[in-house]
Amino acid sequence: MPYRRTDRVEARLAGARERILHSARQLVADGGFRQAQIAALAGLAEVGIGTIYRHFPSKADLFAEVVSAVSAREVEVVTRIADSGGTAPQRLADALRTFAARALHNRGLANAMIVEPAEPAVDQARLRYRHALGRALAGILTDGIERREFPAQDVEVASACLVGSLLEGLVGPLAPTSRGEDSDGALLIEAIVAFCLRAVAFSGVRA
């Protein structure tokens, strides 16, 4: 009878894949995709190079999965807020605020995820990320327009602009890197959220 895979083995197996993904995320957060080489990744994850190729068909696939995983997590957070209760402006503010706080928390990763390009396959994943984020925000806008909580507007353009404002404001090179007392970025976030809400809302309506 063939050997039965024990739970212990299962744990190690899953562990390797997770460890590789985790190390890859860390590598990207620290030095961008440019620094993320297979040999370096193997070293950080403490596995052999071959092990990486046992778990992922190619470097591009691996990093595309990193992007997808991070993006799925972030989009999920935003989507949950979009689907929650409250007025559309409230939900929009909440979504932007939460996304922003999370992005600021890991600037390196966010920066790589948003601006730094790499292999075409990875860029595809990043594109999907932005689309998904845009769709989630567009959902809030559409809903708000129906409920007359937002004025009629071009939802497609507005959601793209919201994403742009958010990303550029947060991690783009224009983002103020140090704002003195605003160490946790709370003020920065509120300023961005205010900008975004003004852009889509009736005047006077604030979340």
Added chain:
Amino acid sequence: MPYRRTDRVEARLAGARERILHSARQLVADGGFRQAQIAALAGLAEVGIGTIYRHFPSKADLFAEVVSAVSAREVEVVTRIADSGGTAPQRLADALRTFAARALHNRGLANAMIVEPAEPAVDQARLRYRHALGRALAGILTDGIERREFPAQDVEVASACLVGSLLEGLVGPLAPTSRGEDSDGALLIEAIVAFCLRAVAFSGVRA
């Protein structure tokens, strides 16, 4: 007697340098930085590889200069509008509209200049680009706030968000690639400008 550089030689030199820069811009516009290799550039510019290194110390410097040159031109256009007459909202709308139209006209170049990164040195140039663009817009905002044509707001954040809205809305992955009858993008531009003005203006005030 030491070799005296004649005007004729100067002219040829300048010609080669310009031709290299021009070809580099074209190469980037067509295929992004990824496709912009020195050998390809030499072929397009019809100079030898060595000639490129006579005029530029390294590939990074060369492409940094490409970014700087493009960006100087664009920032100059925006700055001139910022310094012209009229109300701040009018000037802002005008600046955004003009920038947008130019960017749409050469999507490939704009995309590479804004989205696709490459060497750190080139990124530095792009950073300066965005900063300069942001400063020009911030100037209009500051001026408008002083004149009470814009409400008080965080000018630094707002200008970053304006740039982000503009870029993402125009050439980012979320930008609608084809909008049917809007072949020249006029409608798209107006929608973006409207978004931006709402974001920074008193309600009801439109350019």
Added chain:
Amino acid sequence: MPYRRTDRVEARLAGARERILHSARQLVADGGFRQAQIAALAGLAEVGIGTIYRHFPSKADLFAEVVSAVSAREVEVVTRIADSGGTAPQRLADALRTFAARALHNRGLANAMIVEPAEPAVDQARLRYRHALGRALAGILTDGIERREFPAQDVEVASACLVGSLLEGLVGPLAPTSRGEDSDGALLIEAIVAFCLRAVAFSGVRA
């Protein structure tokens, strides 16, 4: 008490070993030695990779054994004919015809066994194969010369040439791949046999 290997275990072991060899033969017949990788073999034989290394010290040894096994079978067939009754020319024609028919039946395997080389160790096995085949044919020739059924000739060279004619005519790159109505290759085989017999026989003597 020391572990006693039971017949049951022996049977299973033999089963695995046979299954590996059989799958290896199939793999080689389908895609040549180039496609025959250990992991693929393990998959086809439905055993673990480690199991292969339990039965064979190395990949080279394994495939050398594949070659040996196939070759032993083929040489055995030819040898039996060589040792049967009849005139030498009859036996030679019979041997060539039988060998040819078998080779045509599994072109992929024959081709790999004869043409496509791989590891030196495998080549050794193939060398022994050809030698053995040559010896069997040389036996018929020697016998026939003694009985004056064949003219005196360099038996060693002639048997090598016979093998070469046979292999190149049948499965080499010059072999006609499809000959219209000759789907089973009967006509091709007869043409080759005729060539070979003319090459070693008295003129006018035909099998």
Added chain:
Amino acid sequence: MPYRRTDRVEARLAGARERILHSARQLVADGGFRQAQIAALAGLAEVGIGTIYRHFPSKADLFAEVVSAVSAREVEVVTRIADSGGTAPQRLADALRTFAARALHNRGLANAMIVEPAEPAVDQARLRYRHALGRALAGILTDGIERREFPAQDVEVASACLVGSLLEGLVGPLAPTSRGEDSDGALLIEAIVAFCLRAVAFSGVRA
């Protein structure tokens, strides 16, 4: 005015390509395709690895050209004899004898060219080699049959068998590697030629 390429430079340039091809041929002759690695080739040819890729698009192309070059030379020799004067049997004997003598002179290369496989692209070249050789011999046969110097026979099969006899007799593992006093292989060659002529000729007719 751009630099004029001097003859000296031309010589070095042509020299590098030729040196690479020559070293590649030598590497193959010594250790077969298996030993012919790019790094080893660069070392032997005394050029950098990059230089090899400046002259050849890939390893496969390079070695395919090696095979083609060698084969073109050999086929040319045979073709010239095929097209020369004399009876068909004489020309056939002459062609086989000349080819054999040349092959024996560089056994290592001949062996690699004939039996050892490598990349598919290289195999393609070898296939063309055999076809070209077969066609040249088939030409002599067809001509000879028309002139009634050879009996009617299946020319396609016969030429394949001739090629097989020749190659197997010469460099196949059956070829006697050391034949005592026959150090230059003259006796071996004559034995092979005799075999081949008997196979295609009227009895009694000898070249």
Added chain:
DNA sequence: AATGAATGAGAATTCATTCAT
């Protein structure tokens, strides 16, 4: 001053073999 052949460090990927379970 102009040229482009030459360079080689660096990066991704493959696959036979090992060994802990």
Added chain:
DNA sequence: AATGAATGAATTCTCATTCAT
């Protein structure tokens, strides 16, 4: 005994930069 995840040496190919002519 059986397994298959893990390993890493080995190999091909790229491309910015140099330098003899």
